[in-house]
Amino acid sequence: MRYPNKKRAAIVGAGPVGCLAAEVLASRGFRVDLYDKRVALEQPASGRSINLSLNPRGMGVLDRFGTGAAVREVSVPMVARAFHPRHHEVSIQPYGKPEWMTYSITRDALNQTLLTLVQRRPEVRLHCGYVCLHADLHQSTLTMRSLDGRVKTVTADLIIGTDGVASAVRAALVRVPRTNFAKIVFPGGYRELTLRGAAGDFPFCGNAIHIWPRGDFFMVALPNRDRTLRGTLVLPDDRARELRTAAALDAFLTTYFPDILPYLAEMAEELLQRPVGEIVTVRCEVLHYAGSVLLLGDAAHSVVPFMGQGVNLGLEDCAVLAGLLDEHGTDLEQAFAAVTEQRLPEGLACADLSEWNYKELTSGRPVAAASAEESLVSQVNFSGLSYRRVAERAIPHWCPRVVASAHC
16 A cells, blocks of 8 residues: 655665665655665675575565566575585585575675665665664654764654664664663674685585584585685684684684685685674564654564575565555554564574574584475475474474573
C-alpha cells in the first residue's frame, strides 16, 4: 500500500540494508532522506573490504525487489566448501544438492547495485558526508554533523537506523528504561589478505568457499570476480600478540598456511600495517520505539561472521518490514512492534548459530551432521527454515536471549 500525506522518513546509514530500506519506504509513498558518513556513496566503505556471502535467504529478497539478476552479474557462485587441513589434501565438500549455491560479492559491489536501485526513485534524496550524533526518540529528530563541522537537526515522521554496529540511533533506543542490551566483543580479530593465481587464474577452486581450520584459529577465503580470493585470517588475541613483526608473521604463515605462500599478494610488512578488524555481536531487546523509530540490519543485531549470515539477516529485515507495512496499513506503531516481535528472535538465533559454527571453522568437522545436507551450514542456508527453528534443532536447550538468564 501507499502511505498518504507524503510522510517523511530519515534513514541513517546507506549501506546495503539502508538502501533496500529506502526502496521499501519509497515504493510505499514515503519521502526518504538517506544519510551516510561517506563523502560520496560511490566511494568504497572504509575498512569494509571483507567479502559477503549471499545465500538463498538474501538472494530471494533481492529477487523480490527486482535486483537479484544485477547482483548475480557482479558476484561469484559457490557450490561447495573446500577444507585445507594442515597435513592433508584439500577436501571439497559440495553443499549437498547440485542446485544449492551461495554467492560471493564484495560489500561495495552489493552496495553500488542497491544504490543504483534507489537512485531511480525521485522520492529518495541522498545526503553524503553526514554523521549522526544523536537521535531524539520523543521529538523524532536527528542531530547530524557534516564533515565540515556544521550541525543541523533533521525532523522526520519515522527514523530508520541502519547505521551498523556502532549505531547512534540504537544508542538512543537502549536508554529507554528496562531495555536490555548486550555488546559482546570476540576475544580476537581478523586481518584481510589477497590470494592471486598465475596467469590470471584462481589460485584454488573458484566456485567454493575455502577454509583453513587450525584448532584455535582459522582462515576463510571467498572468490572475487577478478579471479582472486579474498582471505580473512581470524586469530585469538594471544595468537595475534605473537605476530608483531614481519619475521614472526612470515614464520607463522610458513608453518600454518604453506599452501597460500605462492599466491599471497601482499608482503608481511604490508599485512601488519592493516588494522585488525574487531568482531562484535550486538543483541538489543527492542528494535523500535512507538511508530517513529526502527532498527534494521547490524544496528538491530550484529552477528559474528563465522557463518556469513549478517547481510542475509539484514536483507530479510527489509522484506519483513515491507510485508508488515502492507499488513498493518497506516498503523506504524503496530507494524514496528510486529517487526520487533518477528525479527528479535531471528536475530538472536542467528547470533547464536554464527557463534556455534566457530567449532566447524576451527576444527574442519561439520557440527552435528551425518551428511552435507544435514550440516549446520546447509540447514541455515538451504532448508528454508527460520534461524530460530534451526537453532532449536541444532543447539541443545536453545532459547532466545539477549543476556544470559537462569530462565533458559
